[in-house]
Amino acid sequence: MAQKTGGAISDNDKKLIRDHAYSIREALFTCLTDTQVECSVAFARLLNRSGVTTENYRLFLRMLITNNPWVVEELVHDREPKLLFSTIRPDSELIETAFAVLMSRHPDELHGNVLEAVLGIIQNAFFDPDDGYKIHTLGIMDLNALGKFLIKDKDQSHPQNKLILEILDRITNLGRYYGEPEKNILAKHAFSVRFAYFDSTRNLNDAIPEPLLVKLPNRSDVSPENDFAGLVEERRKRKRKTAPRPTK
Numbered sequence: 001m002a003q004k005t006g007g008a009i010s011d012n013d014k015k016l017i018r019d020h021a022y023s024i025r026e027a028l029f030t031c032l033t034d035t036q037v038e039c040s041v042a043f044a045r046l047l048n049r050s051g052v053t054t055e056n057y058r059l060f061l062r063m064l065i066t067n068n069p070w071v072v073e074e075l076v077h078d079r080e081p082k083l084l085f086s087t088i089r090p091d092s093e094l095i096e097t098a099f100a101v102l103m104s105r106h107p108d109e110l111h112g113n114v115l116e117a118v119l120g121i122i123q124n125a126f127f128d129p130d131d132g133y134k135i136h137t138l139g140i141m142d143l144n145a146l147g148k149f150l151i152k153d154k155d156q157s158h159p160q161n162k163l164i165l166e167i168l169d170r171i172t173n174l175g176r177y178y179g180e181p182e183k184n185i186l187a188k189h190a191f192s193v194r195f196a197y198f199d200s201t202r203n204l205n206d207a208i209p210e211p212l213l214v215k216l217p218n219r220s221d222v223s224p225e226n227d228f229a230g231l232v233e234e235r236r237k238r239k240r241k242t243a244p245r246p247t248k
Contacts, residue, residue, distance in 0.1 A: 031066045032222060061094070085117065085120060095122065098118040099136075108215045109215075109217065119167065122146065122167055130183075143189050144193075147197075150204060195207070
């Protein structure tokens with residue numbers, strides 16, 4: 001008989017997880033079939049209820065990386081995506097993962113909540129650009145990955161543009177007080193990307209390689225089976241009805 005361990009993970013459970021790591025990964029992170037999406041959505045709902053902590057934030061981020069709309073929306077639910085990781089102190093792994101997510105997807109391919117969440121990580125890390133640089137050494141490709149999500153035909157007040165432009169503006173101050181040449185190069189490139197957005201005579205590809213700007217649809221949009229999808233939608237409707245109305 002298995003020994004009761006309360007909230008602790010028993011040695012048997014640890015062994016089961018190790019022995020079946022591949023199956024667990026396929027169930028939670030792959031999202032290529034309706035059944036896998038259903039498993040991932042259910043787990044995302046569980047994570048949402050627990051909230052982001054220093055123990056589980058990497059798991060939150062890994063679930064976001066699935067980029068599946070059903071999973072992402074259940075994971076974020078009523079939380080502000082930009083603030084999802086605001087209580088987590090940025091480290092090199094978190095920042096590198098955020099930039100890797102931006103690099104891995106073309107504009108329009110990344111789910112809006114995923115984009116906003118990883119931009120929130122970068123905004124937090126580079127609020128003081130020199131402090132952020134100490135944690136993660138920026139490169140030109142990082143800035144290109146960031147700038148390619150600017151929407152040239154939308155106003156600067158558009159939430160996505162506003163957030164990206166604010167981050168780039170911070171980075172234009174990189175190295176200002178220390179006179180380090182490698183930082184000055186990055187600061188000038190951040191300025192060039194911003195300038196390409198604001199100048200009506202220029203295009204983004206004047207600052208960012210054109211292949212990065214190719215727009216592709218989200219190809220990670222596998223849906224669960226209809227009956228499961230119906231349950232999720234019905235639950236969301238009930239929560240919207242019972243949510244407190246904002247005071248005027």
